[in-house]
Amino acid sequence: MKKWVKILLYSLLGIVLIIGSAAGYFYFKFKRDYNSTDKPYKNYIGYIGQEKALLNDVYTLCDGGNIYHTYSSASLKAYAGTKKQFRTALTENYSGDKFNDSGYLNFRFLVNCDGNAGWFEIIQMNLDLEETKLNPQMVDSLFTFTAMPQNWKELDFHEKSSNYYMYVSYRIENGKVVEIVP
Structure with missing residues (x-):
């Protein structure tokens, strides 16, 4: 060759x-x-299992269900106004006078491209961060407030309105919300 x-x-x-x-x-x-x-x-960070999610059948996700802002959630950008306005609205809509529970009430949820919150996961903990059950009426009252569409705004991702992951954690002492994170 x-x-x-x-x-x-x-x-x-x-x-x-x-x-x-x-x-x-x-x-x-x-x-x-x-x-x-x-x-x-x-699953990815921010994943919320549909089989356990609350309000998962009220709204639909846009963009084929793609979720953005998953690592740190949408944080302070998601509030319809400011966090101070959110706290003021909470004060007007929630009175903890009839409850005496203390702990953390955490809501993990998705907000669709129209600013509608749904797909909720609720985590209830005592002040020592151990899972526990808090007063169901208190949980329901804060859940109803947190799910109100007027609390959340549409967020853009690459100049297009998108679905996003969000969480709100309430620190509760003797039924009163003393801190909201983020």
Whole structure:
């Protein structure tokens, strides 16, 4: 065989091996790494299971259900006004006088592209951060307030109104909300 044919064949073999190795690497990296079947945390940050979510059938998610602002939630940008206005509205809509529970009441939820809150997950804890059950009427009252659409605004992601993840945590002492996070 001529020398140039051998060089050409070895070059082609080298190129095929390089392409095959790159394809195998990318297959492993993107197919296997994102397979969450045998991993302890099977969902993305901000995931709220639809089978347990409250108000998951009232509104629809836009943009094929894509959720944005998942790592730190929409934070202070999501309040329809300011956080101070949110607290004032809470004071007008919620009176803790009839409750004596203390703890944290955490709402994790999604807000769709129209500013409607839904898909709620509620976590109730005592002041030592241990899961507990708080007074159901108090939880329902704060849930009703938190779910009100006038509390949330539409947020853009890449100049397009989008769905986003949000959370609100109320610190409650003797039935009174003493702190709201974020």
